[in-house]
Amino acid sequence: MTTPAPPRLIPDRLHGRTTRALRSWEAILVAVAIAVFIANSFLSPYFLNAWNLSDATFNFTEKALIAFAMAMLIIAGEIDLSVASIIALASTAMGLAMTAGAGVPVIVATGIATGVICGAINGFLVAGLGLPSIVVTIGTMSLFRGVAFIVLGDQAFTGYPPGLAYFGQGYVWWVISFELVLFALCAVIYWALLHRTTFGRAVYAIGNNATAAQFSGIRVARVRFILFLLTGLMSGIAAVCLTSRLGSTRPSIATGWELEVVTMVVLGGVNILGGSGTIPGVVLAAIIMGLVTFGFGLLNVPGIVMSIFLGALLIGVIALPRLMRRK
Amino acid sequence: MKLLRQRETLLALVILASIAVIATRFPAFVTPHNLANVFNDTSPLILLAIGQMIVILTKCIDLSVAANLALTGMVAALMNGAGVPLPLILLTVVALGAVLGAVNGLLVWKVGIPSIVVTLGTMTIYRGVIFLMTDGKWVNAHEMTDAFKALPRHVILGLPVMGWVAIAMILIFAVVLTRTALGRAFYAVGGNPHAAVYAGIDVGRTQFWAFVISGALAGLTGYLWVARYAVAYVDVAGGFELDVVAACVIGGIAIAGGAGSIWGALLGALFLGVIKNALPVVGISPFWQMAISGTAIVLAVAFNAAQSRPKGRIILREASQ
Numbered sequence: 001m002t003t004p005a006p007p008r009l010i011p012d013r014l015h016g017r018t019t020r021a022l023r024s025w026e027a028i029l030v031a032v033a034i035a036v037f038i039a040n041s042f043l044s045p046y047f048l049n050a051w052n053l054s055d056a057t058f059n060f061t062e063k064a065l066i067a068f069a070m071a072m073l074i075i076a077g078e079i080d081l082s083v084a085s086i087i088a089l090a091s092t093a094m095g096l097a098m099t100a101g102a103g104v105p106v107i108v109a110t111g112i113a114t115g116v117i118c119g120a121i122n123g124f125l126v127a128g129l130g131l132p133s134i135v136v137t138i139g140t141m142s143l144f145r146g147v148a149f150i151v152l153g154d155q156a157f158t159g160y161p162p163g164l165a166y167f168g169q170g171y172v173w174w175v176i177s178f179e180l181v182l183f184a185l186c187a188v189i190y191w192a193l194l195h196r197t198t199f200g201r202a203v204y205a206i207g208n209n210a211t212a213a214q215f216s217g218i219r220v221a222r223v224r225f226i227l228f229l230l231t232g233l234m235s236g237i238a239a240v241c242l243t244s245r246l247g248s249t250r251p252s253i254a255t256g257w258e259l260e261v262v263t264m265v266v267l268g269g270v271n272i273l274g275g276s277g278t279i280p281g282v283v284l285a286a287i288i289m290g291l292v293t294f295g296f297g298l299l300n301v302p303g304i305v306m307s308i309f310l311g312a313l314l315i316g317v318i319a320l321p322r323l324m325r326r327k
Numbered sequence: 328m329k330l331l332r333q334r335e336t337l338l339a340l341v342i343l344a345s346i347a348v349i350a351t352r353f354p355a356f357v358t359p360h361n362l363a364n365v366f367n368d369t370s371p372l373i374l375l376a377i378g379q380m381i382v383i384l385t386k387c388i389d390l391s392v393a394a395n396l397a398l399t400g401m402v403a404a405l406m407n408g409a410g411v412p413l414p415l416i417l418l419t420v421v422a423l424g425a426v427l428g429a430v431n432g433l434l435v436w437k438v439g440i441p442s443i444v445v446t447l448g449t450m451t452i453y454r455g456v457i458f459l460m461t462d463g464k465w466v467n468a469h470e471m472t473d474a475f476k477a478l479p480r481h482v483i484l485g486l487p488v489m490g491w492v493a494i495a496m497i498l499i500f501a502v503v504l505t506r507t508a509l510g511r512a513f514y515a516v517g518g519n520p521h522a523a524v525y526a527g528i529d530v531g532r533t534q535f536w537a538f539v540i541s542g543a544l545a546g547l548t549g550y551l552w553v554a555r556y557a558v559a560y561v562d563v564a565g566g567f568e569l570d571v572v573a574a575c576v577i578g579g580i581a582i583a584g585g586a587g588s589i590w591g592a593l594l595g596a597l598f599l600g601v602i603k604n605a606l607p608v609v610g611i612s613p614f615w616q617m618a619i620s621g622t623a624i625v626l627a628v629a630f631n632a633a634q635s636r637p638k639g640r641i642i643l644r645e646a647s648q
Binding site for chain 1: 441448615621
């Protein structure tokens with residue numbers, strides 16, 4: 001202990017529910033989201049339009065689907081850097097299924113199943129063999145996308161059946177897209193899973209102290225395996241949506257998404273070292289990132305400048321609370 | 328040391344065996360001239376793997392090396408275009424690389440952000456800065472002076488200068504790691520940070536210097552890369568950071584820190600280099616390379632873990648079995 005710890009008060013009664021809610025990370029995110037929304041509507045006359053806003057949601061829905069599962073994985077103290085490569089491989093598998101003459105249901109099932117298999121491979125390597133998830137998923141990141149490159153080379157799959165287009169381009173009602181509904185549905189499911197089940201409690205327990213979790217009767221390896229499976233599943237679903245939206249598959253599809261997904265999770269208040277974080281935080285972070293990207297797009301800011309902003313945001317979001325705590 | 332050596336011997340044997348197998352079918356691959364070319368071609372990977380290995384020793388990871396390389400390479404190309412003399416360019420790229428590394432190091436040391444987050448962030452920021460400097464334009468061969476392009480390709484005793492730079496850096500850092508206090512500190516910090524503190528080692532400061540070294544090597548490689556391939560643009564060496572980490576993992580550098588040798592990093596890089604250069608010779612599409620290095624990483628990390636399990640942190644006790 002080189003730095004003296006700040007005096008720690010342990011009150012006999014916690015702050016009221018309202019005070020706690022107002023002081024939470026989520027409250028800050030809500031404020032930021034509102035600020036971004038207002039700034040955007042002043043900066044561009046095209047922002048406040050139902051259809052434009054609906055378009056903006058496509059900037060984050062697919063990534064957010066993965067971010068929900070990634071949030072749980074990071075809370076449990078692991079990480080999966082191979083998610084973007086899983087998308088590439090799942091999308092390639094969908095293309096292969098299409099060339100083999102499969103119908104829409106089989107193509108979709110192929111994409112999702114490929115995601116689950118990839119997740120199972122990661123899960124086996126990390127939970128089964130006890131390997132560090134960072135290196136394993138850096139390896140499978142290269143492996144999964146590498147297989148996509150072997151299959152496709154410099155070619156691309158195009159000409160998906162029109163029925164597939166619904167998943168990435170369809171609207172359920174008026175401006176409410178299928179992807180947005182899926183996003184909301186998954187948000188509720190993952191919220192319930194993380195915050196309302198014993199499985200969710202086990203995830204926090206493992207992230208805070210895996211050894212203690214093991215001794216308290218949690219099957220740590222099994223929980224970790226399931227988390228990788230879920231991340232693979234969500235990447236597979238995201239691959240279906242993305243392939244449907246783009247209508248084609250290239251091996252370079254979704255390059256760099258792992259960074260954006262991790263940024264989304266961390267921005268949502270999940271501790272990168274594990275142990276804490278919430279799904280509502282991730283939802284808010286997804287919306288903020290979508291609004292910012294969309295706003296930049298309306299102002300004709302090139303994509304790579306947005307990525308500078310995202311990189312700085314990632315570091316800034318983690319640095320700020322640490323620097324504040326120091327004072 | 329003896330235990331460690333076995334691991335490196337095994338890897339060296341694997342590399343020699345694969346070269347021998349290729350040689351039976353394609354004798355042209357093993358001519359000294361071609362082997363020198365393979366080594367030269369692998370030099371950027373070796374240079375970055377040395378830096379990465381030191382960072383990994385201290386329980387950190389540096390994913391920004393390729394972006395650092397691209398940025399310093401672009402700065403070198405732009406300075407060359409502005410008529411700056413070559414020695415000054417060389418000094419600048421090393422210094423700039425070190426500064427970019429120091430940014431990572433300071434964020435890890437002073438702010439306490441996990442290195443993977445810091446370098447994921449700076450990776451995109453550094454590449455973005457190249458775009459801001461150039462508006463996405465390329466610097467092409469005809470915009471570079473002959474002296475600028477000639478240096479890394481100048482052949483001395485059958486090996487181009489770039490290869491000699493890699494050899495020099497291996498020797499220098501072999502001495503730094505095994506014969507200096509800083510070198511021992513890298514191992515101590517990764518092996519047991521708490522014990523390192525009680526031994527009077529500043530953990531954060533040691534990690535900071537690891538990032539500075541990694542950055543400086545990336546800066547030097549940035550010039551060599553851009554001058555050798557005679558082109559600079561935003562996406563130079565895109566994704567190369569994964570190859571660098573792969574080289575270290577294959578070379579038996581423990582990702583948990585504190586264990587591994589520079590010879591491991593060298594051999595890991597050579598292993599990937601031999602595969603990359605052998606694929607077209609054997610007639611396999613270069614598109615296979617990504618999947619092969621991915622498989623090599625997974626196998627190597629599984630192998631490392633299996634071997635280190637019974638003996639705690641000492642890796643690969645019975646690697647020769």
